[in-house]
Amino acid sequence: MSTISRSAKFAERTSRLRASTIREMLKVTQQPNVISFGGGLPAPELFPVAAVAECTAEIMEEIGASALQYSVTQGIPEMRTWVAQRLATQMARDVSADDVLIVNGSQQGLDLLGKIFLDPGDHVLLERPTYLGAIQAFDAYQAQYLSVETDEHGIVPESLERIIERADPLPKFLYLVPTFQNPTGRTLSIERRERIVRICERFEVPIVEDDPYHELRFEGEPLPPLVSFARNGSVIYLGTGSKIVAPGLRIAWLVASDPEVREKLILAKQGADLHSGSLAQYIFHRFVSRREAFARHLEAIVATYRGRRDVMYAALGEFMPESVRFNKPEGGMFLWASVAGIDTTALLERSKEERVVFVPGVSFYPQRDVVESMRLNFSNAGEEKIRVGIERLASVIRSSAR
Ligand SMILES: Cc1ncc(COP(=O)(O)O)c(C=O)c1O
Incomplete structure (x- = not known):
């Protein structure tokens, strides 16, 4: 010792x-x-690998020192606009770049959400089973868990409703991975998506939608993310570049349309790391902007x-x-x-x-x-x-x- x-x-x-x-x-x-x-x-x-090397060389040539300088907490504007546009296409609904916060992996997003929402002993609603990294993130804030039943179509709305009705105090949020879930690979059915959002809105329980696998669809029609059904900023959305580009860049994004939530998240992130790596953001953005490639x-x-x-x-x-x-x-x-x-x-x-x-x-x-x-x-x-x-x-x- x-x-x-x-x-x-x-x-x-x-x-x-x-x-x-x-x-x-x-x-x-x-x-x-x-x-x-x-x-x-x-x-x-x-x-x-080769494309990232090319992008890095181009950035050093064209942007140079400012790609290595301190930057704003929210993320570079180019990245935030790219995220907003991509999510808007998936949702068939406008998304503002102002709502986007670039984070250091969606794992940091989970940690920041724990930091702004959870006092020791607070309750979080989870799918059963759920993503291990989320348990690790929320454990650090001494959360308690209420597990909602799932079947092969994802979280069961009746189970969610019953648990929230009985909960005292109300849970701080529902965390779920609705598409190709980690660990089960299951996807929340289209019929249940809107219902889950409405149930949580009725009880004023925010939803944290963690969606790293959305773009890895092998067959079938893409389903709209839960955030596309949200009426008043009730769903906070997390996406990541880890599965579509490379996890080592640690580029991910949190989308929150409630200004108060966003403000708290920005302050929490400032305390954690000031901002996500500027160079990694520039590289990521340049790579995804080569649209056809x-x-x-x-x-x-x-x-x-x-x-x-x-x-x-x-x-x-x-x-x-x-x-x-x-x-x-x-x-x-x-x-x-x-x-x-x-x-x-x-x-x-x-x-x-x-x-x-x-x-x-x-x-x-x-x-x-x-x-x-x-x-x-x-x-x-x-x-x-x-x-x-x-x-x-x-x-x-x-x-x-x-
Ligand atoms: C559901 C889920 N959330 C978050 C993460 C972490 O992703 P990131 O690399 O963006 O931190 C993973 C990675 O496996 C995941 O499966």
Whole structure:
């Protein structure tokens, strides 16, 4: 134990901070021959390395020092306009660049929302299961959770209504990932989208819509984000460049049309990091402004992930025992499987020995009360590896079931 940790009185809020299973797992995945369905990593071979190098050189040539200077907290105007225009197209509704705040990954957006909304003990409504990074962000603000039931069409409106009706005090907000959810890959049906917004508006509970996978659709019609149904700024929207360009740039955006919310967020961000990296914003903006090249880049990501989803789905059907149930998401990066009668945390230890890893589903339930499911990522490994990995995993499950 270091001198500091012996003498320091850490803040109470640190008592709930735990190493995430996923970050821990990344250590195993560094080992050779391990096939990982664990992390949520994009395919690195699709990163636009040459284009980013070109954009960077152009920026240094044309903008030079001001791309390296301190900048405004909200983000560079070019980025905010690009976000507003892109979201407006998806929503078929105007979006003002004034409503956009550029953040350092949507993970920072979640942290800032925790910072401005949550006092210790406050309640947050979550889907069941939900995104682990959100639990980590809100845990730091000592939130308590109310979990809403979900089925294969996403969050169940009746369950949401019942929980809010009984809640005392009212929850501070509902957090959800309506499209190709992390961890389940499920999408909230069109019928439910407007209903969820109306229920929350009736009780004056804001919604935080986290939408990193919207553009990774393999088939079917795109669905309007929840924010397109909002009447009075009741939905705060988060989008990110991590899955469509590269997570290392840490460029993401928060869209809030309520001026008071925005003002608080800007002040919270000033305290955290003054502003997101200017150079990264310029690079991101220049890359996405090469419209045709960016469209082709997105098509390549979608085609590659679709192929990998197909291979994983087919391999699950071919190799897994009957007791394993799994879905076929229409986009995103994850598929959800449940293994009747097997605790997947124990299963992970055995599957590590067989050089294949996944994330046990329990990580995505703050109450840690559902143990028989797992999240499988299909974006990172190539098709051949996916097939071999699922075959290995199936044999670990068969031997565990005996
Ligand atoms: C639902 C969800 N929200 C937020 C994030 C974090 O994204 P970012 O890289 O923008 O911080 C992820 C990343 O996996 C995610 O799945």
